[in-house]
Amino acid sequence: MIVSGMVKSSLIDYPGEVACVLFVPGCNYNCFYCHNRSLLDGTHDVIPLATVVQFLTKRADLLDGVVITGGEPTLQSDLIIFIQKLKLMGYRVKLDTNGSNPQVIKDLLQANLCDMYAVDYKAPSCKYSQICGSNSTADTVLQTINLLLQYNADFQVRTTVVPQLDQADLIRMAKELPVVPHYVLNRYRRPEKFLPYDSPKVMQSPYSHATIRQMADMLRPYQPNISA
Ligand code: SF4
Numbered sequence: 668m669i670v671s672g673m674v675k676s677s678l679i680d681y682p683g684e685v686a687c688v689l690f691v692p693g694c695n696y697n698c699f700y701c702h703n704r705s706l707l708d709g710t711h712d713v714i715p716l717a718t719v720v721q722f723l724t725k726r727a728d729l730l731d732g733v734v735i736t737g738g739e740p741t742l743q744s745d746l747i748i749f750i751q752k753l754k755l756m757g758y759r760v761k762l763d764t765n766g767s768n769p770q771v772i773k774d775l776l777q778a779n780l781c782d783m784y785a786v787d788y789k790a791p792s793c794k795y796s797q798i799c800g801s802n803s804t805a806d807t808v809l810q811t812i813n814l815l816l817q818y819n820a821d822f823q824v825r826t827t828v829v830p831q832l833d834q835a836d837l838i839r840m841a842k843e844l845p846v847v848p849h850y851v852l853n854r855y856r857r858p859e860k861f862l863p864y865d866s867p868k869v870m871q872s873p874y875s876h877a878t879i880r881q882m883a884d885m886l887r888p889y890q891p892n893i894s895a
Pocket residue numbers: 694695696697698700701702703707737738739765799
């Protein structure tokens with residue numbers, strides 16, 4: 668397990684819990700708006716795992732949970748062993764994933780290890796590679812989401828409403844998804860660091876908060892548990 672960043676205490680990353688957030692490097696997607704570009708391009712730090720474990724052991728009485736995010740955590744070969752350690756320390760664990768590894772999620776569900784999941788559904792299936800790079804496909808993400816439903820897991824699905832998605836795209840996405848327990852539309856924010864060739868995409872103006880809320884209202888017939 669490689670940890671490249673740690674927010675020692677957060678009130679916003681794990682709903683209702685005070686949580687430590689761990690960032691792992693590497694991702695199999697290449698979203699132009701990635702806010703953690705340094706985790707993808709090899710310029711990231713590495714925090715010794717012993718330091719992370721020592722910190723979490725000391726804070727076990729003060730923190731409720733640990734959020735594992737990235738990058739893409741399901742690419743870490745010892746993810747399950749690491750989460751088992753966190754559970755033995757008494758932590759609630761939330762895993763953020765791009766949904767590309769349904770088999771890893773199935774293993775986690777079968778071991779009943781995570782208390783909450785957040786999965787990004789980033790584009791309609793016809794535009795997935797355009798938004799997330801040529802390695803990406805909606806199929807695996809939908810498989811992941813269906814597994815979470817099948818195992819009755821606590822999870823939310825999130826979409827960052829980038830300017831490249833229009834209303835028709837969002838309706839298509841809401842219809843492609845099964846009805847999920849919580850669907851969140853997030854407003855696009857320009858990343859500070861991005862690839863030079865992505866500049867024209869990155870520089871497009873974000874939708875306003877009001878427009879995102881209107882979009883959520885428009886999608887409610889398909890996804891009744893939507894918020895923005
Ligand atoms: S899936 Fe997440 S970590 Fe990976 S490139 Fe996209 S935004 Fe970045």
